[in-house]
Structure formats: C-alpha cells, structure tokens
Amino acid sequence: xxxxxxxxxxxxxxxxxxxxxxxxxxxxxxxxxxxxxxxxxxxxxxxxxxxxxxxxxxxxxxxxxxxxxxxxxxxxxxxxxxxxxxxxxxxxxxxxxxxxxxxxxxxxxxxxxxxxxxxxxxxxxxxxxxxxxxxxxxxxxxxxxxxxxxxxxxxxxxxxxxxxxxxxxxxxxxxxxxxxxxxxxxxxxxxxxxxxxxxxxxxxxxxxxxxxxxxxxxxxxxxxxxxxxxxxxxxxxxxxxxxxxxx
Numbered sequence: 001x002x003x004x005x006x007x008x009x010x011x012x013x014x015x016x017x018x019x020x021x022x023x024x025x026x027x028x029x030x031x032x033x034x035x036x037x038x039x040x041x042x043x044x045x046x047x048x049x050x051x052x053x054x055x056x057x058x059x060x061x062x063x064x065x066x067x068x069x070x071x072x073x074x075x076x077x078x079x080x081x082x083x084x085x086x087x088x089x090x091x092x093x094x095x096x097x098x099x100x101x102x103x104x105x106x107x108x109x110x111x112x113x114x115x116x117x118x119x120x121x122x123x124x125x126x127x128x129x130x131x132x133x134x135x136x137x138x139x140x141x142x143x144x145x146x147x148x149x150x151x152x153x154x155x156x157x158x159x160x161x162x163x164x165x166x167x168x169x170x171x172x173x174x175x176x177x178x179x180x181x182x183x184x185x186x187x188x189x190x191x192x193x194x195x196x197x198x199x200x201x202x203x204x205x206x207x208x209x210x211x212x213x214x215x216x217x218x219x220x221x222x223x224x225x226x227x228x229x230x231x232x233x234x235x236x237x238x239x240x241x242x243x244x245x246x247x
Contacts, residue, residue, distance in 0.1 A: 002071050005051035010036065011044050015053060018067035022176045025063045057179070066180065069198075070215075109216040109231045113239040116247050119205035122212055123178030125246045126201060127151040133242040138233055140167040140191065151175065157183055170199060179203055187222065192230075195220025214238060 005011055014028060023031075025045060029038040045065060048054045052071050057064045115122050125133065127149055134147045144159040144166060153175055159167040170185030181201045187193030195218050202213040214234055218227070 002051045002053065005047050005053055008044070008047075011048055014041075014044060014048065015067060018054065018065060019174075021174060022064050022066045022179070025065060028065065064176075064179075066176075069217075105219070105221060107218045107222060107227050109214070109218075109227070109234065111231070111234055111238060112211055112213040113243055115210045115212060115243050116208070117210060118208065119203050119210045120178050122203055122210045122246055125242060126203075126212070127177075127181065129245070133237065133245045135233075135237065135241065138237075140169075141165070151177070151181075157185075170197065187218070187220065192222050192226035193220055195222045212238060212242075 010032070013032075017023060017028065017031060025038075025042065028045070029036075029041045032041055045054065045056075049056060053068055055066045055068050057066065128151065130149050131146045136144070139147075139159055141159050141161050143161040145162050146160050147158075148160050149155065149157045150172070153172055155172045156168055157170045157172070159169070161167070168185075170183035172181065173184045174180070174182035180203065183197075183199045185197040185199065187195040187197060198217045198219075200215045200217075202215075204211045204213075216230065216234065218230075
C-alpha cells in the first residue's frame with residue numbers, strides 16, 4: 001500500500017506540502033486548484049490515509065491533514081537503508097578489499113502518557129513551562145539557569161546560562177498548537193553522537209484526558225547504552241514529573 005501511495009507524483013507533492021505544517025483539505029485543494037479538482041485531491045488524501053502516511057483530525061467544519069512519517073521511516077529501515085548499506089559495502093569492497101563499511105543507524109524511541117487534564121493545559125506546560133518539570137541533573141551546561149523553549153517556527157529549545165551562554169538542544173521545525181510539535185537536534189560526539197535527532201510531541205484529548213506521545217528518531221552513530229539512557233530520561237520527565245506538575 002505504501003509503495004502504491006508513493007508512486008503518484010501528486011501524492012508525493014501533498015506529502016512535501018505537509019512536511020512544513022499540517023493543512024486543511026481546503027488549503028491542499030487550493031494549492032493544486034489549477035490542475036486538479038477538490039474531489040481528485042480528496043481521493044489522493046484517502047489513499048495516503050489508507051497507507052497511514054497521513055493522519056486526519058476534524059476541527060469544526062475543517063479537516064486537518066498531518067504528515068505521519070512512521071511508515072516511511074519503517075520502510076527506510078527495512079528496505080532502503082539495507083540497499084544503501086549494500087551498495088556502500090559493494091563499492092568499498094571493490095575499491096579496497098577488507099575495508100569495513102560504515103553504517104547509518106536509525107533508532108526510534110516511542111513513549112506516551114495519559115494526563116488527567118485538558119489538552120491546552122498540557123500544551124502550555126510543554127511549550128511554556130518546561131522549567132517547572134525539567135530535571136536540572138539532565139542539563140549539559142553546569143551553569144544553566146533555566147530551560148527555555150521558544151514556541152515558534154525556528155525557535156530554540158535551549159539551556160540559558162546567562163551572558164549569552166548555554167547549550168542548544170534543538171530547533172522547532174514544525175508546530176501546530178495545541179496538537180503537535182517537532183524539533184530537530186544534533187548530538188555531537190561528546191553527547192553520544194554524531195547523530196541527528198527528530199523529536200515529535202503529539203497531543204490528543206479524549207473525555208477530559210490528554211494523551212501525550214513522544215517519538216524520538218535518531219539517525220547516526222549512537223550506542224544502545226546512550227539510547228536507553230535517553231529513553232529513561234524522557235520517561236521520567238513526561239510520565240512522572242510533567243504529569244505530576246500538570247495534574
């Protein structure tokens with residue numbers, strides 16, 4: 001199903017459009033209005049949804065469409081990554097017998113917690129009150145005064161040590177209040193890398209409770225020990241401390 005969905009250039013263009021931000025069906029239809037009808041766009045969106053490449057959410061009369069990178073990441077892990085590594089190994093072997101090929105490793109952390117309050121409060125705690133539930137032992141800079149998240153596209157998630165000093169954890173690359181937040185960060189060799197981290201927070205409210213989900217996809221060199229440490233830290237932050245502060 002995923003290969004069929006990706007085989008059409010219009011559907012690939014829709015996914016490219018959703019990479020920057022979620023869109024309503026009307027906005028997507030307007031973007032392709034010169035070449036395609038709204039009905040045709042809805043058919044394409046239906047195929048993408050069946051392939052789990054997008055998720056949808058109704059808000060009033062609008063239907064919001066969100067990019068879901070999970071299936072693409074899984075396909076990359078199962079097929080593309082192996083083909084790239086095989087080609088790299090073959091090329092390197094043909095040039096110099098016995099040389100060990102390098103490998104691009106992709107690891108994913110998935111966590112979720114249920115918080116007994118409305119979604120807007122959880123979003124506020126996530127984006128504006130990080131310093132209230134963050135553990136200072138997790139800071140990278142010994143002189144950090146507070147943790148800061150600038151809730152805007154291109155905003156930084158960083159440790160403020162004063163005097164224009166500190167440590168940048170990540171940059172916001174996608175934001176749709178109060179539904180999801182995506183950040184991109186770099187792990188230097190000093191902190192377990194080199195690797196790139198794509199961190200996504202998703203919020204969904206049902207019956208007065210909010211499910212906060214976290215997906216951290218790390219591409220690059222990282223040890224299993226470091227990966228386990230990162231997962232345990234996020235679990236403590238979200239499932240215990242943030243939940244306690246918000247509830």
